[in-house]
Amino acid sequence: MSEEKKDELKPSVSFIEQFIIDDLKDGKNNGRIHTRFPPEPNGYLHIGHAKAICLDFGMAEKHGGKCNLRFDDTNPVKEDVEYIDSIKEDIHWLGFGWDDREFYASDYFGKLFEFAIDLIKRGLAYVDDQPADVISSQKGTPSQPGTMSPFRSRSAAESLDLFYRMNEGEFEEGSHVLRAKIDMASPNMHMRDPIIYRILKTPHHRTGDTWKVYPMYDFAHGQSDYFEGITYSLCTLEFEVHRPLYDWLVDQLKTSDYRPRQIEFNRLNLTYTMMSKRKLLELVQEKKVSGWDDPRMPTLCGLRRRGYTPESIRRFIDLIGYTKVEAINDVSLLEYAIREDLNLRSPRVFGVLDPLKVVITNYPADKVEEMEIINNPEDESKGTRKVPFCNEVFIERDDFMEDPPHKFFRLAPGTEVRLKGAYIVKCESFRKNESTGIIEEVYCTYDPATRSGSGSEKKVKGTLHWVSARHAIDAEVRLYDRLFDHEDPAGQKDDDYRNFLNPGSLKVLTGCKLEPSLKTAKKLEKFQFQRLGYFCVDYDSTEAHPVFNRTVSLKDTWAKVNK
RNA sequence: UGUCCCGUAGUGUAAUUGGCAACACGUCUGAUUCUGGAUCAGAAGAGUUCAGGUUCGAGCCCUGACGGGACAACCA
Numbered sequence: 001m002s003e004e005k006k007d008e009l010k011p012s013v014s015f016i017e018q019f020i021i022d023d024l025k026d027g028k029n030n031g032r033i034h035t036r037f038p039p040e041p042n043g044y045l046h047i048g049h050a051k052a053i054c055l056d057f058g059m060a061e062k063h064g065g066k067c068n069l070r071f072d073d074t075n076p077v078k079e080d081v082e083y084i085d086s087i088k089e090d091i092h093w094l095g096f097g098w099d100d101r102e103f104y105a106s107d108y109f110g111k112l113f114e115f116a117i118d119l120i121k122r123g124l125a126y127v128d129d130q131p132a133d134v135i136s137s138q139k140g141t142p143s144q145p146g147t148m149s150p151f152r153s154r155s156a157a158e159s160l161d162l163f164y165r166m167n168e169g170e171f172e173e174g175s176h177v178l179r180a181k182i183d184m185a186s187p188n189m190h191m192r193d194p195i196i197y198r199i200l201k202t203p204h205h206r207t208g209d210t211w212k213v214y215p216m217y218d219f220a221h222g223q224s225d226y227f228e229g230i231t232y233s234l235c236t237l238e239f240e241v242h243r244p245l246y247d248w249l250v251d252q253l254k255t256s257d258y259r260p261r262q263i264e265f266n267r268l269n270l271t272y273t274m275m276s277k278r279k280l281l282e283l284v285q286e287k288k289v290s291g292w293d294d295p296r297m298p299t300l301c302g303l304r305r306r307g308y309t310p311e312s313i314r315r316f317i318d319l320i321g322y323t324k325v326e327a328i329n330d331v332s333l334l335e336y337a338i339r340e341d342l343n344l345r346s347p348r349v350f351g352v353l354d355p356l357k358v359v360i361t362n363y364p365a366d367k368v369e370e371m372e373i374i375n376n377p378e379d380e381s382k383g384t385r386k387v388p389f390c391n392e393v394f395i396e397r398d399d400f401m402e403d404p405p406h407k408f409f410r411l412a413p414g415t416e417v418r419l420k421g422a423y424i425v426k427c428e429s430f431r432k433n434e435s436t437g438i439i440e441e442v443y444c445t446y447d448p449a450t451r452s453g454s455g456s457e458k459k460v461k462g463t464l465h466w467v468s469a470r471h472a473i474d475a476e477v478r479l480y481d482r483l484f485d486h487e488d489p490a491g492q493k494d495d496d497y498r499n500f501l502n503p504g505s506l507k508v509l510t511g512c513k514l515e516p517s518l519k520t521a522k523k524l525e526k527f528q529f530q531r532l533g534y535f536c537v538d539y540d541s542t543e544a545h546p547v548f549n550r551t552v553s554l555k556d557t558w559a560k561v562n563k
Numbered sequence: 564u565g566u567c568c569c570g571u572a573g574u575g576u577a578a579u580u581g582g583c584a585a586c587a588c589g590u591c592u593g594a595u596u597c598u599g600g601a602u603c604a605g606a607a608g609a610g611u612u613c614a615g616g617u618u619c620g621a622g623c624c625c626u627g628a629c630g631g632g633a634c635a636a637c638c639a
Binding site (some may be wrong): 132198 | 598601639
């Protein structure tokens with residue numbers, strides 16, 4: 001496509017960005033834009049969170065605003081400091097920062113408590129002494145109105161006294177709750193006198209045992225937004241029905257024209273995986289994966305360990321967009337994003353996963369040549385390196401066939417291929433173990449006139465990667481595939497997602513042969529193993545025992561043709 | 564028998580105040596290539612869930628169906 005035509009394409013913005021642009025134009029909030037990213041510290045961030053992060057931080061960045069990091073830590077039972085550092089690390093890794101604006105909903109427990117007291121005094125909240133199941137049954141159903149609690153009409157003074165005593169620790173968990181007095185007949189369930197405070201005696205990871213009552217999400221989120229001067233509170237679609245309650249609470253709180261606006265967008269769904277933090281935690285606890293950072297997990301730390309770059313994830317998020325349509329995105333688009341990124345940046349190296357020895361019978365046994373190999377054909381500035389070559393090399397086992405099919409451009413009896421960066425060789429014979437049928441060695445002759453870079457005109461159809469048998473280093477290579485073999489493992493009503501775990505999602509290969517330059521590769525360093533795919537150094541890797549993870553394979557049209 | 568949200572190529576998104584349905588991925592050709600990768604050139608694929616209405620003109624506005632989703636945690 002020409003530059004001109006590219007320029008003609010109008011930059012399209014999401015419906016949310018359009019709201020922001022319009023507000024800015026109207027001078028709303030004095031042209032101020034302030035968002036927040038509000039994770040609950042009860043698990044690791046996954047790629048779905050990345051979608052929210054890119055929007056929250058991205059919109060602020062793009063339009064000259066700010067984005068706060070705010071931990072939504074209103075439930076000490078589920079939350080833990082363990083998660084806080086990892087969440088911060090992952091956001092930084094993606095390339096976003098929040099300066100000194102690191103906040104916690106628990107920072108506002110005092111103000112929230114005061115606000116609750118204010119509501120009680122104004123007759124807009126009351127303490128309910130009924131147990132959970134009774135309160136629940138009085139809520140009615142989505143199609144039937146609820147009925148009022150007998151405690152709804154009790155005096156403000158009595159509620160106030162009870163609420164204070166709830167926080168003193170005088171009552172057991174579950175014995176009393178504070179409810180907003182709104183409308184038990186509302187068609188919106190969330191408006192039927194929602195519970196706004198409950199008694200919890202588990203110590204909080206930040207406030208210890210200062211509090212015995214904790215605000216519910218709905219009573220903390222909008223108010224926290226308000227306290228921080230947030231202008232756009234962006235969240236996923238399932239909070240749409242909460243918006244009237246969000247607005248109702250802000251209405252009771254606000255003292256000026258300013259108010260934060262909640263806007264909902266579609267959450268990210270990816271094929272062959274799931275985003276439920278609860279279920280991902282189960283996978284970890286049940287040891288179905290090695291941990292939160294297992295390279296098969298959709299977590300950011302998992303993707304990082306798998307070899308994904310933050311740029312590729314941001315590019316992916318950019319490609320899928322933000323709408324109100326509940327969609328399921330194809331993982332192949334994520335794979336496209338990482339291939340596109342790594343194709344440009346990663347050095348090419350030789351690695352043989354399933355080695356088959358080739359002996360070059362007319363090459364002197366005591367000779368070693370240092371072949372000069374281009375590091376990255378996409379980037380000349382990356383230069384070249386020397387790779388040793390001798391009379392014994394390993395090639396990929398499936399690059400040789402005794403009896404090849406049509407259009408097999410690789411090695412077979414009597415055929416010629418180029419060993420990339422070295423010579424053209426011809427297969428003269430091979431040795432096969434007749435009882436097992438396994439090919440043990442292949443014998444070739446090379447043509448000295450075809451050395452790469454010598455200007456040889458000779459062309460062959462196939463080019464193979466190879467590693468000198470005498471110089472290769474041994475490595476473990478972990479081949480990863482999708483964790484589930486069902487497109488939507490968690491969405492099957494009658495089937496547990498565990499039934500769709502892909503038994504072939506991890507294949508561990510040992511005795512792989514890599515070119516010697518890889519010996520000094522650093523953790524997470526990324527390479528293209530020529531003709532195979534993109535790989536990175538795993539955390540488990542040591543110089544004595546290198547371990548590589550396959551991030552994603554190269555596109556393989558030959559494999560497709562053979563299906 | 565509720566309320567709210569959403570229906571545009573296989574998938575994900577576009578389409579300024581109504582004006583020839585566009586882009587990306589995927590798919591398929593061909594060229595090129597010392598990676599069966601990459602790159603380049605090209606093709607196929609929806610007439611916008613359906614039915615009415617308003618209009619010179621509707622993917623966009625209105626009405627009604629149909630389909631999908633959310634909502635009845637002392638979770639977020």
